[in-house]
Amino acid sequence: MLKKNLESLSKVNPELAEKILRVRISQDYKISGSKENFPVLTVRGLQLHSGYAPEKEAEKIVAAFEEKEKKIIHIFGFGLGYHVKEFLKEGKEIVIIEPSLEILNLAFESVDFSEWMDKLTFKSCEEPFQLGAQLGSEEAALFTHQVSKKIFNDYYDAFFRAYEGARSDIKLRIMVVGPIYGGSLATAGFVENTLKAMGHETEFVDCSLFADSFHKINLITSNKLHEGIIRTKYTNFLGETIIARAIDFSPDIILAMAQAPMSEKTISRLKQSEVPVAFWFVEDFRELTYWRELAHCYDYFFSIQKGEFQDLLSKQGVKNSYYLPQACYPSIHKELDLSADEKKYYGSDLSFVGAGYYNRQKFFQGLCDFNFKIWGSEWNTRSILAPHIQENSKRVDPEEYVKIFNSSPINLNLHSSTFHEGVNPNGDFVNPRTFEIAACGAFQLVDIRSELSSLFSVGDEIVQFENLTDLRDKISYYLARPDERKEISTKAKKRALKDHTFEKRLKVLLGIILAKDFARIGRKIEERKKKSSGINCIQNMLLQAGDDKELKNFLSRFKEESTLTLKEVMAVIEKSEGAITKPEAIFMMINEILKEGE
């Protein structure tokens, strides 16, 4: 039976099938027969199903489950799967959360699930906070197998808190700290905008405003030691700026992005105000190594690399580190209806958007016989690639590179490297471009990455290449097959929008933080609630407004649970078009009066 089940499972999840096969069953796990001769599992003395009629019991508990109408059912605890079979009868999309490989082994040994395997998604032995945050969604319902919960109480508790965290509609105050410069700057912007769109109140500390001065520090002195001192002092100055903004904004969570000017001292001072400080390191840990000094300072550390990096972090004593890959931002990364002129200008058989890293400068020399356009900065315009380099190697904004993706039959995506001659054979993380091209419904050929298969179905949703020869073959192949390209890119888009948006990522991030830190955050929210029940709370003002329709109408432009600030009021008035209404005019007067009072 086990063999039959695992054969079926390995078609959809070979990695798990392998793990189940190899697991050693301890004496805590025992299978016995029920009175009606159904197999019954006992773990550490706890019987997972009825000793009389487990099928009938399953029928009863599933019938009593109130949230059956939900599209997706998450089932915590597989047991021997009696209740799972009941849900399968309903034709739902089912995800199983089973902490124990031993249970799965015994279940597959005892019950035939082979014909159901393609309808089940198994999540086993995954970090509970991350899993809970990943799965928690309004579209899904959670069915908890109570005995399984009892057996794995700690796991369940972590999972459930994160699950609820991700499902919660708590509106938080989040301060996003951006970098001074670099690739993570765009990500920081997407993050802030996404959080805002999710209904959170955000504050973006845009450190790029200080980039010019930062870049000129090297012009001050030829003494490297002295330059280092100045750079540190400048970073400290920016740190103090971040602290000042945090004091002003009083966030529930601070999220610093890679390259944000956060020193150990800055982080520790921010933490003093009881705010969880998280860091999303959207860079290659091998390339940028400052994480070694700082990772342990953060309350939460998210990275785009798993495996080796997570192990290193763990060895360094970094407790809350989680894998959180890059993503797409669908408001910008989308399919566009371009004019013929735009298609002509931005399009080419093969296109590439990105900076001229060493491996790209080398590798692309082998593609010069294609109709190939290279966009982006830092390209050597005097090299053999010169005829292919567009706009004199000017930096390309997201709004513009989306037009390139949309106009090119094949978008080349080669992850950067400062020392490989082309493809990095050991590359692990997946760059933002992968998600962005996919979200545009554009076709891409991407170099091999070990983590790609966990994000896209390789071959079906995305096509990868291993080396120049492989790439050249695939370019020729796919150029000749537009329908095939379309089919793959449509699937890629669907997947990207379903699983790889910044919204998804941030739900996970916030779900984990909420699950682990709800006490602190809850206190802050409570304090704010107390404050916002104060005089200028919109709810109060609406009540006070009574029959004043004009004022009520004006106030309806603000979130009901928020506290009105003149800054927000003036921003709303500035955005409004047409004639100024009476409430707007009166609030403009209030603004003038209060300005005078300052």
Added chain:
Amino acid sequence: MKKILILNLTRMGDLMMTTPLIAGLKQTIPGAHVTVLVNSKFSEVCRYNSYIDEMYEINIVQFEKKIAEGEVSFYEIYTYLEGLVDKMRALRFDMLINLTHSKLSAILSSLLNIQDVRGFVSDETGNRFVSNPWFVYFCNLLFNRPYNRFHLTDINQKAGDTKTLIKSLTFEIPDEANEWAKDYLQSHNISDEDTLIAFQPASSREDRRWAAKNFIELGNILKSKLGAKVIVLGVKSEASLVNEIASQITGGAIDASGKTTIPQLGAVLKRCNALVTNDTGTMHIASAVNTPIVALFFTHAFVHETGPYGEGHLAIQANAACSPCSHNTKCNNMICKNYILPEEVERAIFVLLSKDQVKPVLEGNGEKEIFKNSTLFRSVFDKDGMLAYNPVTKKSLLITDILANIYRAMWVEVLGKNDFPDEKEMDFLISKKSSTLFEKFNTFFLVDSGVNLKREIEELLSALGSIKQCFINGGKITNEILILASYKSPDLAEIKRMGELIADIDTEIEKVGNSHPHISPIIRMFSFGKENLAGENIADLARGTNTLYKNGYTETFIVEGILRKTNEWLLK
């Protein structure tokens, strides 16, 4: 009955400077009902003015504590303001004159739904504009202060289109206040025979306060040389400054800080032989009750704008190269505060009391030169009916003096006029104005046609010639646009091309104006006019722009003409 609302949210001094306008409106429009809407903090002075029929207050003070503590309820202020707006709307005014140069007052004006609005208002989309040529001029003067020779009181009156200009401020002292003042002064051993000099050492702005040590020194001089008695005035919050001065004057002075109500202050002032004051509300009350004044002007304060209104007052203006401070700037090196010396004020009081003339002479044993860094002015109503501060101390005639006086002569002829004079009329005007000005220059200045002055005038004449040509060209093109716009199917491409030509002309005007600050008042006036053009209708815009070019042409023609004649006169 015409219902007029005067909106003035400024301070006491400014409210006092509004009183001739109110009196003028009552005279001009028989049966007019004048209501004022004022800041409750300074409204008191309006209670002693029988020309005001009704007064409403905007009371922000009630929220001040909460605002300072950050606990202000928006709803509370909102309902207060809404109530005020509704109340004022219900009064259905026919005319609004907004004398407050602020965004708050502009928004409030727009909310009151009054047809005839003068001054600062917002349109329905929130854009601010200024509706009367004299108020546009007021905006202009903020950027060209050295070239302004109109008193704010007169600008207010001109904007109100009053038939005759009222030459005094209004402050009616109730009998009981007069009685109180009499008793109060008697209780301090002041008799009618005494020479009583009042000091007003404080002012709302710290940078407008002449130093306490100067007042003390002046007090000692006045006491010893004139045998005068001194009373030092001030409100309660100014007590420590007043006390410092009063106690340090040898033999003492009356410390009246916080002792008087506003009408009692007026009554005390009335009984004084002179007031020495910074640019303050007290100064304007004194001028209203006909107390002779020596006013001290430095930093932002500019005698021509806010000197005591009425004839025969004296004012000393500090003469720093940067005087007066530009609008909305904050000086960090107020050297001009020290440019006015106690000896100069003493001399001014002597002149004031004896109606004597004063010349820049060496004082005492020739140790101290007086009026070296300042100018003493005396107020007089000019032939145009408006107040002028003419120098008493004769100093060299400078290009700024020439232009400021030419501008006054020109603006008074063009602002608010609907007809454009032809060249013959303008030539006549130029001749007439020139001879009056030359007389003035001869009387009040040391005239020396130095090389620099000649060169400066010639350069300006050339610049004025250029912008005059720009105004002519602009006028021609806007005329053509008007013709094109009148067709049933206007050639929009051609109109657009002409619009581009207009933009080039305007850039040229700005360029010439920026490189010749002396002619900036004309250029600014033109720019403000453009900012005030509203709407999308091509014909209306072309008509409005055409009027601005015609105005610009007329203004330039007159200034150029008088300046040319001045040049000739100087050469003679």
